[in-house]
Amino acid sequence: MSKLVLKFESAVLKEIAVGQKEVSIGRSPDNGIVIDNPAVSNYHARVFTEEGRLMLQDFGSLNGTFVNGQRVKMIMLKPGDSVAIGKHTIVVTDSVEVRAKALDNGEMKAAVPKINETVMLDTKDRRDFLEKIAAVGESAQPAPGRMKIPTLVVRNGNTDRAEYALNDKLTVVGKSAMATVKLQGWFKPKAAAQINRKDDNSYYIGAADKTPSVNGEKITHPTKLASGDLIEVAGVELEFVVRD
Amino acid sequence: MEFGARSDPGRVRGNNEDSFRLAPEMGLFVLSDGMGGLEAGEVASRLAVETVVEHCQQAEADPALAVFGKQIEGVSEASNRIASAVRLANSEIYENARNRGGNAAMGATIVVARCLADRVCIAHVGDSRAYLLRAGQLDQLTEDHSFVADQVRRGMITPEEASRSRMHNVLTRALGIDPQVEVDVTEELLMDDDIYLVCSDGLFRELSGAQITGVLEETDDPQRAASRLVDLANQAGGGDNITVIVLRNSPKSGRPFAKIGRWFKGSGEDQESETQS
Numbered sequence: 001m002s003k004l005v006l007k008f009e010s011a012v013l014k015e016i017a018v019g020q021k022e023v024s025i026g027r028s029p030d031n032g033i034v035i036d037n038p039a040v041s042n043y044h045a046r047v048f049t050e051e052g053r054l055m056l057q058d059f060g061s062l063n064g065t066f067v068n069g070q071r072v073k074m075i076m077l078k079p080g081d082s083v084a085i086g087k088h089t090i091v092v093t094d095s096v097e098v099r100a101k102a103l104d105n106g107e108m109k110a111a112v113p114k115i116n117e118t119v120m121l122d123t124k125d126r127r128d129f130l131e132k133i134a135a136v137g138e139s140a141q142p143a144p145g146r147m148k149i150p151t152l153v154v155r156n157g158n159t160d161r162a163e164y165a166l167n168d169k170l171t172v173v174g175k176s177a178m179a180t181v182k183l184q185g186w187f188k189p190k191a192a193a194q195i196n197r198k199d200d201n202s203y204y205i206g207a208a209d210k211t212p213s214v215n216g217e218k219i220t221h222p223t224k225l226a227s228g229d230l231i232e233v234a235g236v237e238l239e240f241v242v243r244d
Numbered sequence: 245m246e247f248g249a250r251s252d253p254g255r256v257r258g259n260n261e262d263s264f265r266l267a268p269e270m271g272l273f274v275l276s277d278g279m280g281g282l283e284a285g286e287v288a289s290r291l292a293v294e295t296v297v298e299h300c301q302q303a304e305a306d307p308a309l310a311v312f313g314k315q316i317e318g319v320s321e322a323s324n325r326i327a328s329a330v331r332l333a334n335s336e337i338y339e340n341a342r343n344r345g346g347n348a349a350m351g352a353t354i355v356v357a358r359c360l361a362d363r364v365c366i367a368h369v370g371d372s373r374a375y376l377l378r379a380g381q382l383d384q385l386t387e388d389h390s391f392v393a394d395q396v397r398r399g400m401i402t403p404e405e406a407s408r409s410r411m412h413n414v415l416t417r418a419l420g421i422d423p424q425v426e427v428d429v430t431e432e433l434l435m436d437d438d439i440y441l442v443c444s445d446g447l448f449r450e451l452s453g454a455q456i457t458g459v460l461e462e463t464d465d466p467q468r469a470a471s472r473l474v475d476l477a478n479q480a481g482g483g484d485n486i487t488v489i490v491l492r493n494s495p496k497s498g499r500p501f502a503k504i505g506r507w508f509k510g511s512g513e514d515q516e517s518e519t520q521s
């Protein structure tokens with residue numbers, strides 16, 4: 001019986017036997033092999049047996065499925081084949097001792113230092129793969145241009161502009177020279193509130209010299225913003241809007 | 245910004261591969277943890293911190309100084325400057341390693357903190373960290389570029405499993421390995437009484453977040469806090485080099501409005517009458 005061995009770089013993450021039942025591969029949690037990575041489609045590919053042969057089919061995934069470096073739609077698999085999906089690799093084998101063999105080959109040993117020494121993971125495989133993806137015109141990460149940039153629309157209060165595009169990692173609401181949303185008026189704080197953009201492009205509002213309210217409720221901790229949320233702080237009302 | 249710093253080889257290693265530089269006149273604080281055999285780790289981390297400080301000094305003198313690498317959108321000029329400095333440090337270490345010839349692997353982590361009037365800009369590569377302690381809560385501002393941190397982000401292992409993992413010291417990103425490096429940059433609002441902590445892994449492998457918070461809250465003196473953190477990490481085993489930089493944004497008592505406010509509030513109280521007499 002064949003086995004599929006899911007690896008990330010040199011580490012073995014999962015081994016799955018393929019028998020009569022097919023094994024689906026994708027980002028969605030109901031797959032047989034789940035790869036939680038933005039470069040992987042929800043239902044990316046499947047491995048199944050047909051007339052005693054092990055087959056791989058790509059479900060028209062965005063970033064493709066590569067067998068031994070070639071992008072494939074449908075192909076027969078044989079032991080030793082290496083299937084690349086996103087940054088992960090699935091090795092086809094009919095032996096059970098993959099993990100042990102990997103250790104014997106020094107694959108894992110090389111990565112695990114003897115003492116507490118810090119070492120660098122060899123990223124060559126990953127680089128090669130990213131280049132391959134670039135070559136087919138797709139990117140593993142959402143391109144910045146494709147991300148929606150939310151807007152803060154001033155509903156009430158004195159500010160220097162009517163609305164602000166939230167481009168920045170840190171947006172300050174206040175009188176400070178570096179504030180994006182500049183408050184006008186004598187007794188306004190230097191920094192009334194802050195909005196932080198996280199790496200996954202979500203936005204959180206947090207307190208500074210004042211504690212803002214979101215939809216009428218004072219926040220107690222940094223709070224994730226959703227389109228339509230109404231923020232009140234230091235006498236201004238701002239609506240967080242994500243436009244299509 | 246008040247600051248304090250200390251570096252210590254720990255109780256297991258014979259040498260100290262960590263380096264740090266403080267340039268308070270620029271609000272610039274830099275820490276690096278080197279790796280590589282013989283003296284390569286020490287050379288790499290020293291080269292890293294020195295290159296960063298030097299590049300920022302040159303940029304102070306000449307604001308038109310070219311930014312090394314691609315401009316990062318959505319962050320301040322100061323953030324782009326420190327990212328530029330980190331990329332330059334990467335090339336310096338990479339070139340140095342090549343000139344040494346052979347397979348002399350040489351690398352380093354880095355954390356750069358740059359304090360501006362209203363914010364702190366942080367650039368980093370590798371598994372050294374920056375934390376912010378605000379209102380009793382300790383937040384890690386940097387994401388480790390390590391194999392286990394990657395696995396945690398992918399949901400494959402829990403943070404607890406990560407801290408026990410044998411792979412914890414395997415980095416996915418470091419300075420000096422490739423001709424180019426991707427630098428992570430983040431910005432945080434700077435508020436009164438904020439405490440920023442920059443440290444190498446020798447600290448957070450030995451001490452829990454609660455222990456670190458305890459020390460930082462115990463004293464107002466950043467130098468005493470830095471020393472105490474190193475002592476505690478040594479007591480806990482000192483398995484690796486330990487370096488910490490502690491920054492404290494003490495409320496500026498010299499601000500005119502603060503003074504007037506105090507004067508109004510304080511009139512009639514003992515403290516104020518003392519100063520008036």
